[in-house]
Amino acid sequence: MNTEITRAxxxxxxxxxxxxxDLFEAYNGHEGDLVPLLQKTxxxxxxxxxxxxxxxxRFLKISENQIFGVATFYSQFRFNAPGRHSIKVCLGTACHVRGGQVLGEAVGRELDVLPGETTDDKRFDFQRVxxxxxxxxxxxxQIDSDIHSRMSVIRLKGILEKYE
Amino acid sequence: MNSFNTVRKTSLEKWQALQASKVPIIYLGAASCGIAAGAMEILEAIEKTLEEKKIEAKIIKVGCIGPCYLEPLMDIALPGKPRISYANVTPQKVPRIIESYLVKGNPEPRLALAHFGNGNHGFPEEIPGFFDLPMLKSQVRVVLRNCGLIDPEEIDHYIANDGYSGLMKGLLNGPEKVIEIVKEAGLRGRGGAGFPTFKKWEICRNTKAPQKFMICNADEGDPGAFMNRSLIEGDPHAVLEGLLIAAYAIGATHGYIYIRAEYPLAIARLKKAIGQMREYGFLGKNIQDSGFGFDITIKEGAGAFVCGEETALIASIEGKRGMPRSRPPFPAIAGLHGMPTIINNVETLGTLPNILRNGASWYRQYGTQGNYGTKTFSLVGKIRRSGLIEVPLGMTLRQIIFDIGGGSRKPFKAVQTGGPSGGCLSEEFLDTPVNYESLTAAGSIMGSGGLIVLDDDTCVVDLARYFLDFTQRESCGKCSPCRVGSRHMVEILQRITKGEGEAEDLTKLQTLGETVKRGSLCGLGQTAPNPVLTTLKYFRPEYLMHVKEKHCPAAVCRDLIEYRVVPGKCTGCQKCVSVCPTGAITGPRAEPHNLDPSKCIKCRACYEICRYDAIAGDAIIIKSARSTVDEQTV
Known part of the structure; x- marks a missing residue:
């Protein structure tokens, strides 16, 4: 792809x-590349x-508005810098009936953070999936790539301490 | 065809060499669920033990065999003997298992769960056959036949177990014949709606176009469902072979697999499998010298439940917001980039190789009239034996929940089929046969296969609120019945669960639900009210208790419950005092504690610590605030 490197x-x-x-190299600049490009980025x-x-x-020649429209539609994309570790609390049905919501609240309380945010010390970002x-x-x-199963509120503190 | 015979011969030799292995083989269940249960720690412990004891053994990581509640699972096969399975393995148990069986040859019935042999294997009688275990006995494994048994990362294992021979049969007979066989087999789409697979294909095949596309829908978005993930992780080639068969039948030259980005292991398995297919001549311009050319691209879904809907999925692949459009034209006529496109679910595709290989009448031996074959379900929630199962259609809910799943620990209350789009069925439906029509008649749907069992501790009003909240968030916003209607329904349900509901709210919910169902553009909106409408119908007294008495009998709805200390049971160990984040519990050691409800935020910490760590075990109870149970006698 012949692209201009610096711009005023x-x-x-x-x-x-x-x-x-370097990231754009593998793509042709079609509109269909938008979601994969956002994922790669x-x-x-x-x-x-x-x-x-x-x-x-600029690369795909579509407006920023349109890109935000697509990016905000999908839950995977985030618009603020992640923490050193990433916590995902599962709120699927099976987790819900076994206390996932209380678990999510406990994470929020323990780390003083709201879903979608990152802690002030950048240690954790917190999402609900x-x-x-x-x-x-x-x-x-899930913390980073580790899945902690059969969780409980009282086990949470000890597990969080393992991630610095 | 000649080249396939050569490939098959080599694969068979490799497989037989493995079966005749001179060194013991350890199989470890390492699908996402196994890993979540601790399979990687087990692997470490196995490697360490083998090294310490200087034993030579081969370790193979396999997919999920089904009974998730027994994870982590490890099997050992001594040379010339069938596998013996060990369940709920911990790193501490590993050396004992290896010492007793690998070193001393004693399978120890106390440790072993089951064996995989048939006939004369010489194991003690106390060790049952794996497929005779109560959870597996009435299952029929067609789609899942290889899961947990072969190495999913080895194409040779798949080919040696008759893999790709269904495709070869199809390629010999021609596309029309393939469609004919699938028609005869009576296969219906396993994504949920149950549309006859051949019909879609026929329309697509008969549409003239410069290019056609075949898409595998692996956007398994139903919370509480993991059948597709397990199949891809455990036997990726089965899905890929099915994709090739479907593409050949409709005349597609390019395929996509649209898979959730939340499934990294499944994506990695697919990528590896696609590489192997290329190497073995199952992808490219001229597959196995048949003249059929096909290639596959993996598209990672970015997290939107509505993208399970066909037209939304297509929009997403095109790089747009995943919003459905009105049909017709159906994707089979004008789909991806305006070209005829077929979208089939993972399980539908995984079934195809079996039908092609064994024939339509073989497939029709399973299931019932109009609902032939098998269906996989993820059996979860308040159930003893949870996991992934496959049963012939027509089996009753009772057989699935009680014979296979072992029922719930507390009294059974309801089962939710079809995820957020399905309905909540009460006890009276337990003898309903599981097929597309009977579930729809009951107000639910078959859906993709999530079965969530609920017991007396689950509040159906809270559950309906949960599902509606989910679909409301996932509504794409295009049509107003879904966008606005679902929102209002959530608001009403929230009011009810907070104890602020009024009697007329139930009528409002009913009317709104019916409107959203009728007026929405796509399947998401058309089915979103199902959980509410079915619970209103089958569990009306529970709604009335919330509305009239402000009482949640299951003690779930936050604003209607209280945590209480039972003075007669509390030993005063102070464990709960130490975990309470708000200082709501007080009291000196060795004396019953006091819980101040005005400070309590209902975080469950005291309840859990009392249950698991304290001597009393059940001194803290969660009760409906309206409950008048005498605490001394609980």
Whole structure:
């Protein structure tokens, strides 16, 4: 892809531009690439920054509005920087009937954080997810890539302490 | 065809060599659920023990075999002997299991769960056959036949177990014949609606177009359902072979697998399997010299329940908001990029190789008139034996919940079929045969296969609120009955669960529910009211108790319950005092504690610690605030 590397008016330096364009390399710039591109960007940077949306908008030649429209539609995308660790509390049906909601509240209380936010010390970000697919082991929470099954409010504190 | 015979021969040799292995083989259940239960710690413990004891053994990670409640599961096969299965393994148990069976050859009935042999295997009688266990006995494994038994990352294992021979048969007979066989078999879409698979295919096949697409719908969004994840993780090639068969039948040259990004292991398995297919000549321009060319792209869904709907899924692949559009035109005529497109569910595709290989009449031996074959379900909730099951259609809910699942510990109350789009069926429906028509007649749906069992501790009003809250959040917002109607329904339900409901709210819910059902554009809105309408119908007294008496009999609804200390049972161990985050519990050691309801935030910490860590075990109870039970006598 022949793309311009630096542009006036952008808050990114040349290196950061280059970093985005490395990401774009595998794509043709079709509209159908939007969701995969957003996923790749989030995989690399942890979230979708304003700058990232701007770069993608220029690359795919579609408006930032349209990109936000798509990105906010899907629950996977986040717009603030993640913490060092990521907590997902499962609120699937099986987890709900086994106390997932109380568990979610306990996480919020323990870390003083609301769903969708990151703690002030950047240690954890906290999300609620619809189902992690481990229903037989409910209730579950996921921290980074570890799934903690058959969770309880009292086990939570000890588990959180393992993540610094 | 010749090239396939060569491939098959090599695969068979590799498989037979494994069966005749001179070293013992340890099979470890390492699907997502197994890993969540601790399979990786078990793996570590196995490797460590083998090294310490200087034993040579091969370790194979397999998919989920079904009984999740027994996870982590590990099996050991000594040379020349069938596998013996060990359940609920802990890292501490591993050395004992290895020492007793691998070293001393004693399977120890006390440790062993079951064996995989048939006939003369020489195991003690106390060890039952795995497929004779109560949970498995009445199951029929067609789609799941390989899950937990083969290495999902080895295409040779799949081919040696008759894999890809269904496709080869199809390629020999031609696409029309494939459609004919699927028609005869009576296969209906396993995604939930039960539309005859061949009909969709026929429409697509007969539409003239420069290109056609075949999509596998693996966007398993129903909370409480994991059948598709397990199948892909345990036997990815079965789904891929099915995708090829379907593509060949409709004349598609390119396929997509639309899979939830929340399923990383399943995605990794698919990617690996697709690489192997390419290597073995099952993908590309001229598959096994048949002239049929096909390729597959994996699209990761970004988390939107509505994308399970066909037209929304297509919009999502096109890079747009996943919003459904009105049909017709149906995707079979104008779908992805305006081209004829077929979308089939993972399980539908996983069934196809079996039908092609064994024939339509073989498939029709399972199930009942109009509902042939088997269906997988994830059996979860308040049930003793939870996990992934596969049963012939027509089995009753009672057989599934009690014979297979072992019932619930507390009295059975209801079963929710079909996830958030389904309904909540009471005890009187237990003898209903599970098929598309009977579940719809009861006000529920078959759905993709989530079965959530509820006991007396579950509040159906809270559950209806939960489901509606879910569908309301997932509503794409395009049509107003769904967008506005579901929101109002949630608000009413919230009021009721808070004890602020009025009698007329029930009528409002009923009217609104029927309107949303009739007026919505897609399946999400058309089925969203089901949980409310069925609970209103079958559990009306429970709604009335919430509304009139402000009483939640299951003691679930937050604003209607209280935590209480039972003075006669409390030993004063102070464990609850130490975990209470608000200082609501007080009292000196060795004397019954006092719980101040005005400070209590109902976080459950005291209840759990009393249950699991304290001597009394049940001194803290959760009761409906209206309950007049005498605390001394509880």
């Amino acid at each position: 008016g952008s808050s990114l330096n040349q290196e950061e531009h280059q970093s985005f364009h 989030q995989e690399k940077y942890g979230y979708l920054s304003q700058e990232a949306i701007n770069e993608i908008s 619809a189902c992690l697919g481990c229903c037989a082991l409910a209730p579950v929470i």
